[in-house]
Amino acid sequence: MTATVDAPATPAPVTTDVTFRVRRYLPEVDEEPHWEEYTVPLYPTDRVLTALEKIKGEIDGTLTFRRSCGHGICGSDAMRINGRNRLACKTLVKDLDITKAITVEAIKGLPLEKDLIVDMEPFFAAYRAVLPFLITDGHEPTRERLQSAEDRARFDDTTKCILCACCTTSCPVYWTDGQYFGPAAIVAANRFIFDSRDTGAEQRLEILNDREGVWRCRTTFNCTDACPRGIEVTKAIQEVKRALIFRRV
């Protein structure tokens, strides 16, 4: 006997026209950045990155943005979508209000270079300044450096950072004072300060005790809200403050 399918087939997904308001800036032609609107057909499960690729591929090839992995791993497509810092590749159309135009602009606080691209150098300079690598002393071990599961769990949250800059460029202190290290650099420092195999904690704490270090943080939680990896960024900063206070005061 042949089975008959009673249940109605799931309806084929349909596309909807979604409008994007993109803040464009081509330094060769534009004096000032300006907003431009584009309408593209999208499935609810499409990502904002798909929309940008459609705009670039089918409407205006001059639209410029960074992307690489497309899967929330490389950290290259952080942008301000409807006023919030997110990765374009992790933001689905169905999670946005498409009755209005969706605004897309470059992240704030870093020099705008072109369209959605900013100069990331100040961000990486702050990252490099916290010595984001394993520092050890004594002899090189002949086998791997062992660590207990608890010791590993101590800094697990901050190992997830993909250096997308969503946090740092959502920080109001960073917007007004570009000398502040910013949350991402402190997350990177936290990653090593609380690693039992590392011996450079004192050096990093000293660096973050600086005038532009952790004490500039005002605990507004913008960074935690912005992090696409769900890292508890503000908590990581507070851990560094606590380490500074109780070790040396």
Next chain:
Amino acid sequence: MSTASQPGPVSIPAPRSRTRQRSNYELYSWLFMRVSGIVLVFLVLGHLFIMNILDGGVQRINFAFVAGRWSSPFWQVWDLMMLWLAMLHGTNGMRTIINDYAERDQTRFWLKMILFVAAGFIILLGTLVIFTFDPNIG
């Protein structure tokens, strides 16, 4: 081979200009904001309650009332602590805000100078009044 005090390859040039001298100034300033804030909760709320709500509130405040209070060392110490803590707390908070919003070094410097002079003047004047208040004038 690295030694204990100078571990690892840490010779990446400092990419950004910042103070090189070691100082715990920002740490103490951060702590002070929290500690003085907690003390101020009691001092300020207590002050407001006594002055504005307790027996008839603000209507009963006159010269004699102030004279009576300041003849007691308890209220002198209370008011002195409130003055100093609120002024230092408020001034340090304003310092933070100036650092936030004034971008040019010159602007920062002069705004802070005005702030510190004003704060110093009010603290000194207030302290002087609390200690030298004479109930027999007038």
